[in-house]
Amino acid sequence: MTPTLKHRLVRLRDIAMKALLAAALLAIATVAAQQVDLVLPAPQTDGGKPLMQALKERRTTRSFAEQPLPPQVLSNLLWAAWGINRPDGRRTAPSARNWQEIDVYVATAEGLYVYEARAHGLKRIVARDVRAQIGAQPHSREAPLTLVFVADEQKMGNADEESRRTYAAADAAFIAQNVYLYCASEGLASVVFAMVDRPAFTQAAGLKPQQRIALAQSVGYPKK
Numbered sequence: 310m311t312p313t314l315k316h317r318l319v320r321l322r323d324i325a326m327k328a329l330l331a332a333a334l335l336a337i338a339t340v341a342a343q344q345v346d347l348v349l350p351a352p353q354t355d356g357g358k359p360l361m362q363a364l365k366e367r368r369t370t371r372s373f374a375e376q377p378l379p380p381q382v383l384s385n386l387l388w389a390a391w392g393i394n395r396p397d398g399r400r401t402a403p404s405a406r407n408w409q410e411i412d413v414y415v416a417t418a419e420g421l422y423v424y425e426a427r428a429h430g431l432k433r434i435v436a437r438d439v440r441a442q443i444g445a446q447p448h449s450r451e452a453p454l455t456l457v458f459v460a461d462e463q464k465m466g467n468a469d470e471e472s473r474r475t476y477a478a479a480d481a482a483f484i485a486q487n488v489y490l491y492c493a494s495e496g497l498a499s500v501v502f503a504m505v506d507r508p509a510f511t512q513a514a515g516l517k518p519q520q521r522i523a524l525a526q527s528v529g530y531p532k533k
């Protein structure tokens with residue numbers, strides 16, 4: 310083989326490799342895009358109030374203005390709550406044995422979604438307002454956003470019933486505290502609540518038998 314021919318073959322191989330890589334990346338991007346119905350803006354992971362100030366301001370507020378949360382605020386809130394903060398896929402909140410069994414359901418006037426941390430987007434569950442089915446207290450339907458923390462017990466290995474309940478409650482509570490602190494930092498109102506209408510939300514969200522509702526949390530701008 311002449312040096313020129315060898316050179317051409319090497320170039321051809323490089324072009325073919327690049328084309329294959331581009332096709333693979335395109336395929337991955339397409340799959341990632343298909344996983345969610347709503348891609349959120351990239352979260353702003355710097356700034357905010359100093360931690361000690363946010364802790365001083367953390368509180369429960371049960372009355373909300375109607376104003377919806379802008380997409381950037383929703384993105385930051387969900388990332389703070391339960392986003393991925395390390396290259397190995399671990400999250401802003403701890404979880405027992407890193408099971409990551411909590412799904413964050415996101416209820417707004419437009420519909421019910423589930424937060425997909427890897428794609429940092431929302432997957433639509435139903436295209437209608439189910440906020441009134443989350444609880445009897447007025448805040449769950451009055452706040453522009455109510456989050457429902459649902460444990461998927463299928464992800465909890467062979468833990469016994471008591472451990473599953475305890476770990477799921479603890480893991481949901483860490484997420485709720487992240488939400489409270491983000492709200493304190495951002496001047497948002499929030500209330501975490503356990504009094505969820507479990508049968509009504511289970512039906513509205515089409516939850517499976519292995520999915521257990523742990524807590525819910527309403528978020529919005531405080532009523533003036």
Ligand SMILES: Cc1cc2nc3c(=O)[nH]c(=O)nc-3n(C[C@H](O)[C@H](O)[C@H](O)COP(=O)(O)O)c2cc1C
Pocket residue numbers: 367368369370371446500501502503504505
């Ligand atoms: C596990 C848990 C369950 C709660 N359930 C409800 C509830 O169902 N409804 C409600 O209005 N508030 C609920 N809260 C909010 C508490 O009432 C509130 O945190 C408490 O009054 C203290 O107020 P603070 O959060 O401003 O410190 C709950 C809080 C926790 C930690």
